[in-house]
Amino acid sequence: MQLREDIRNIAIIAHVDHGKTTLVDQMLKYSGTFLEHEQVDERAMDSDDIERERGITILAKNTAIRYNDTTINILDTPGHADFGGEVERIMKMVDGVLLVVDAYEGCMPQTRFVLKKALDQKLTPIVVLNKIDRPNARPNEVIDEVLDLFIELGADDEQLEFPVKYASALNGTSGEEPEAQKETMEPVFTEILDHIPAPADTADEPLQFQVTLLDYNDYVGRIGIGRVVRGNIRVGQQVVVLKKDGTKKSFRISKLFGFIGLKRTEIKEATSGDIVAIAGMDDINVGETICPQDHPEGLPYLRIDEPTLQMT
């Protein structure tokens, strides 16, 4: 099987305040992905205000980080149990997860909740033990707690072999051991590239794209975010949406968006493994498959158990 070594799709999961935002900020900073005019000190994932100004309701927060020759797509996940369905859907778009755990606080209720979702999807987690700079940090104990939690949640043998990185996202340091901290995010990046599988390259096969999350933008209307599971998708392409009720609806892809850093950027086409946003169809819904007219093959429908679109 051909692989797309130029991509990794991961989700970042953690209990609230354990440092997801700060870690992603540091990774962006370290990789130099920030566009020149962007403020590095602006908290990466807290871009709600900026997005609101542009009239966009953000539901999925995707950060694309370019590291060496690879684009790492990092999908943020809500930790709260009310968003269980959304977390599950995000897990279906990625090939691995970064589990961030506070080295002092240890495993908390949302750690358990999101880790369970990741393990159920057979994803291989990388554990980042964060806040190693805290004076009362207890990394060795917390790692034992994490291992216990993996076992309790039914991790398989492969998942139990989870790699661990120790970090202070706040100070921009990381390392293989709690004591050996260096001012770099390199160990985290290297682990992502080595440990998380690259997506399959199925560019020659018929398109399948599944709408996994919805978003809305005043200019282009409804936006379906998802992963190109198979084949290619391009602007101008005539496709069909396989609706939940079994009907088909044809439409033309009018706009495609990819991601660079924290921003969406218009693109002309995308290939298997890419996570993209599609505009141009007002009644697409979560779970529906977009495919070519002559190959209407739907992907298994996704469960939805919470509201997925808030138009304000």
Ligand code: GDP
């Ligand atoms: P999130 O809710 O997981 O996105 O957490 P944030 O990244 O917003 O971090 C929550 C709080 O923890 C903020 O006040 C951060 O400054 C702080 N924080 C994040 N990483 C570290 C760290 O490595 N060390 C310390 N001491 N504080 C951190």
